[in-house]
Amino acid sequence: LVAQIPALVISTAAGVIVTRVSTDQDVGEQMVNQLFSNPSVMLLSAAVLGLLGLVPGMPNLVFLLFTAGLLGLAWWIRGREQKAPVEPKPVKMAENNTVVEATWNDVQLEDSLGMEVGYRLIPMVDFQQDGELLGRIRSIRKKFAQEMGFLPPVVHIRDNMDLQPARYRILMKGVEIGSGDAYPGRWLAINPGTAAGTLPGEATVDPAFGLNAIWIESALKEQAQIQGYTVVEASTVVATHLNHLISQHAAELFGRQEAQQLLDRVAQEMPKLTEDLVPG
Numbered sequence: 001l002v003a004q005i006p007a008l009v010i011s012t013a014a015g016v017i018v019t020r021v022s023t024d025q026d027v028g029e030q031m032v033n034q035l036f037s038n039p040s041v042m043l044l045s046a047a048v049l050g051l052l053g054l055v056p057g058m059p060n061l062v063f064l065l066f067t068a069g070l071l072g073l074a075w076w077i078r079g080r081e082q083k084a085p086v087e088p089k090p091v092k093m094a095e096n097n098t099v100v101e102a103t104w105n106d107v108q109l110e111d112s113l114g115m116e117v118g119y120r121l122i123p124m125v126d127f128q129q130d131g132e133l134l135g136r137i138r139s140i141r142k143k144f145a146q147e148m149g150f151l152p153p154v155v156h157i158r159d160n161m162d163l164q165p166a167r168y169r170i171l172m173k174g175v176e177i178g179s180g181d182a183y184p185g186r187w188l189a190i191n192p193g194t195a196a197g198t199l200p201g202e203a204t205v206d207p208a209f210g211l212n213a214i215w216i217e218s219a220l221k222e223q224a225q226i227q228g229y230t231v232v233e234a235s236t237v238v239a240t241h242l243n244h245l246i247s248q249h250a251a252e253l254f255g256r257q258e259a260q261q262l263l264d265r266v267a268q269e270m271p272k273l274t275e276d277l278v279p280g
Contacts, residue, residue, distance in 0.1 A: 042074035110174035112153035112253065113246065116160035117168045124184055124235050125157050133157075136239035140246070148250050150258050155242070168238055170245055172252065178245045180207030182234040187221050189214045189229035197227045207237065208244040 046067045053063030123129040137155050145151045163169065169179035181204065189199055190206050190213040201216040216224055216231075224231050232240070246253065267274040 039074040039077040042070045042077065046070035046074065111156040111171070112173060112255075113155045114171040114174075115155055115157045115168060115242070116163060116171065117157065118163040118165040119159060119161060120165040121168055121182055121184065121234075121238075122159055124182070124238070131235070133235045133238055136235060137242065140239060140243045144243070144246060144250075148247075148254075150254055150262050152246055152250075152253050153258075170242055172245075172249060177249060178207065178241060180237070180241055182238050183215050184234045186215050186217060187224070187231050187233055188237050189216050189220075189224040189231050192228070192230055195224075195228035199224055199227070199229070208241045 049063045049070065050067040052058055053060045053067060117125060124131045124133045127134065134157075141152050141155075160169075164181070166181045166183055167179065168182060169176050171177065186201075188204075188206070189195075189201070190211050192211065199214050199216050199220055201214040201220070204213050204215060205211065206213045214224075214229075221231050263274055263278060
């Protein structure tokens with residue numbers, strides 16, 4: 001057994017050198033940390049020495065003393081680990097250094113025709129709430145196509161919380177071309193210039209033609225008609241204003257895309273004429 005001790009020491013030293021990690025600690029500190037940082041090493045060594053101490057003919061007292069010492073050392077290491085405060089491991093934040101290249105998808109295209117409404121006007125453009133404005137806008141586009149000879153762009157409607165609750169505005173290619181107020185549930189009594197008397201309500205101006213008008217309650221509708229006022233509901237006011245504006249800006253609405261769509265439509269009925277107009 002004594003003859004094997006040098007070989008054991010050499011093997012241990014060789015293993016330490018081979019498995020040594022490149023750190024700021026020297027070999028001695030690393031050996032101490034590896035041998036005494038984990039109580040399992042002491043417990044395993046104590047078990048081996050304890051078994052040797054029970055073998056007849058061996059120096060039992062020496063082995064049992066070493067066993068007791070290693071058990072005490074293991075108990076001390078474990079107690080120190082339990083008392084030591086566990087420091088939370090720093091969370092390594094994921095570094096995202098990848099910069100996404102800008103693409104044409106980042107460019108927001110403006111609608112050819114658009115309408116923004118305040119939150120009180122949302123029911124007018126919602127079919128689920130019996131909104132009639134969308135149906136009126138479809139009729140306006142159809143009438144415009146019959147009168148002007150080309151189909152105007154679709155009117156994209158969205159809510160805008162920055163507007164006054166009863167406010168709306170009409171935009172062409174992102175630029176406002178008109179705005180006004182509308183009050184669902186009330187009627188606009190427009191004075192064509194021949195109305196007699198006045199009505200209680202909120203005085204205003206017809207947004208489409210600039211005539212004097214009054215927003216009145218539903219109960220005063222018949223009285224206003226008797227006095228000579230032209231009475232229209234809120235959705236009709238907005239639709240009439242939109243119709244007036246797109247008629248005024250018809251030339252700006254007819255672009256290359258509309259011209260191509262018109263040629264495609266004519267080609268279905270008169271292909272020869274289209275070939276002569278657009279050679280190649």
